[in-house]
Amino acid sequence: xxxxxxxxxxxxxEADRLKTVLRATKILDATRRENSGEHSWHIALYAMVLxxxxxRPVNIxxxxxxxxxxxxxxxxxxxxxxxxxxxxxxxxTETQAAEAAAADRIFGLLPDDQAREFRILWDxxxxxxxxxxxxxxxxxxxxPVICNLETGGGTWPEYNVTRQQxxxxxxxxxxxxAPAVWTFLKDRIAKWFAAN
Amino acid sequence: xxxxxxxxxxxxxEADRLKTVLRATKILDATRRENSGEHSWHIALYAMVLxxxxxRPVNIxxxxxxxxxxxxxxxxxxxxxxxxxxxxxxxxTETQAAEAAAADRIFGLLPDDQAREFRILWDxxxxxxxxxxxxxxxxxxxxPVICNLETGGGTWPEYNVTRQQxxxxxxxxxxxxAPAVWTFLKDRIAKWFAAN
Numbered sequence: 001x002x003x004x005x006x007x008x009x010x011x012x013x014e015a016d017r018l019k020t021v022l023r024a025t026k027i028l029d030a031t032r033r034e035n036s037g038e039h040s041w042h043i044a045l046y047a048m049v050l051x052x053x054x055x056r057p058v059n060i061x062x063x064x065x066x067x068x069x070x071x072x073x074x075x076x077x078x079x080x081x082x083x084x085x086x087x088x089x090x091x092x093t094e095t096q097a098a099e100a101a102a103a104d105r106i107f108g109l110l111p112d113d114q115a116r117e118f119r120i121l122w123d124x125x126x127x128x129x130x131x132x133x134x135x136x137x138x139x140x141x142x143x144p145v146i147c148n149l150e151t152g153g154g155t156w157p158e159y160n161v162t163r164q165q166x167x168x169x170x171x172x173x174x175x176x177x178a179p180a181v182w183t184f185l186k187d188r189i190a191k192w193f194a195a196n
Numbered sequence: 197x198x199x200x201x202x203x204x205x206x207x208x209x210e211a212d213r214l215k216t217v218l219r220a221t222k223i224l225d226a227t228r229r230e231n232s233g234e235h236s237w238h239i240a241l242y243a244m245v246l247x248x249x250x251x252r253p254v255n256i257x258x259x260x261x262x263x264x265x266x267x268x269x270x271x272x273x274x275x276x277x278x279x280x281x282x283x284x285x286x287x288x289t290e291t292q293a294a295e296a297a298a299a300d301r302i303f304g305l306l307p308d309d310q311a312r313e314f315r316i317l318w319d320x321x322x323x324x325x326x327x328x329x330x331x332x333x334x335x336x337x338x339x340p341v342i343c344n345l346e347t348g349g350g351t352w353p354e355y356n357v358t359r360q361q362x363x364x365x366x367x368x369x370x371x372x373x374a375p376a377v378w379t380f381l382k383d384r385i386a387k388w389f390a391a392n
Binding site: 001002004005008009011012013015016017018019020027028029031034035037038040041042044045046048049050052053061064065068069110114143146147150180181184 | 197198200201204205207208209211212213214215216223224225227230231233234236237238240241242244245246248249257260261264265306310339342343346376377380
């Protein structure tokens with residue numbers, strides 16, 4: 001019991017560092033960039049609220065757990081903005097290898113059984129193939145879009161994002177997991193890009 | 197569908213403000229105070245990791261959902277530190293009435309069925325009677341203790357907290373929901389108070 005708690009609390013303390021990882025998107029009052037800890041909370045809440053819009057039946061509890069742990073690798077790797085380096089950085093082999101090493105280290109702090117369980121969940125999210133992972137990814141992708149729309153485009157101008165790039169890098173992923181949500185946003189997105 | 201999404205996204209945008217509510221506890225690198233958004237993420241992760249230490253069998257998925265929404269009322273009321281006003285502010289009638297009004301307003305942004313569902317879950321957490329709520333409360337209470345221990349006492353000196361007060365205001369609640377976790381921490385707590 002003591003050994004398990006020592007490992008578990010070491011992991012939870014390490015996780016605290018996610019609160020210092022800054023993302024491209026700002027919080028809605030535009031006073032500062034969002035950190036990956038509060039982002040993880042917000043999208044878990046998104047999943048809870050938007051579950052009914054999942055394209056296929058999902059186990060919402062697994063989706064929420066996936067979202068709670070999906071960004072922990074950023075403690076070592078940092079956030080890689082979707083629109084950085086012309087949209088190429090995010091899925092690069094280098095980033096993926098670094099994130100896998102981070103997953104080894106960070107989940108490895110937990111007792112073995114939990115380390116395995118968390119790693120399997122993270123791998124499933126990254127693979128983006130299961131219904132749960134596809135919906136989780138759509139929620140993760142749509143939150144920054146909504147934040148940017150609410151803050152006059154947010155950080156889109158800074159990254160020189162075009163409407164087509166938003167569709168190519170983000171839109172289809174949201175549409176795949178939560179089509180009604182993307183349809184709902186399309187008008188507002190079109191209007192913003194037409195005006196800017 | 198459009199009506200539901202309009203309400204749901206209004207709620208999710210309002211929830212963003214929880215990222216600007218500051219708590220008494222600092223994050224572990226001690227550079228700044230923790231906000232209630234990232235705190236909510238951290239304790240949902242705590243629940244996921246520490247579920248096996250629950251005093252009685254819990255539905256961990258309900259516990260996690262409870263923790264994701266439990267602090268939203270702070271958007272209107274602010275965080276009321278457990279050790280503020282000599283430990284009396286937190287459970288005061290005024291605070292409880294203000295939080296109930298905040299719950300009406302904030303959950304009321306959701307479609308009716310979800311507003312009811314979230315409110316029932318929040319009421320259950322606040323009542324701290326069900327096994328799920330007792331464990332959720334223990335997790336919510338223990339995270340600041342661990343943060344304070346990791347940061348040389350954290351904000352205990354600022355609030356002039358004694359070891360007895362920590363037991364009276366926090367310890368028994370952690371012990372009720374997760375006795376092994378409190379037992380695990382007791383030695384470290386005793387050492388810190390003996391030295392300070």
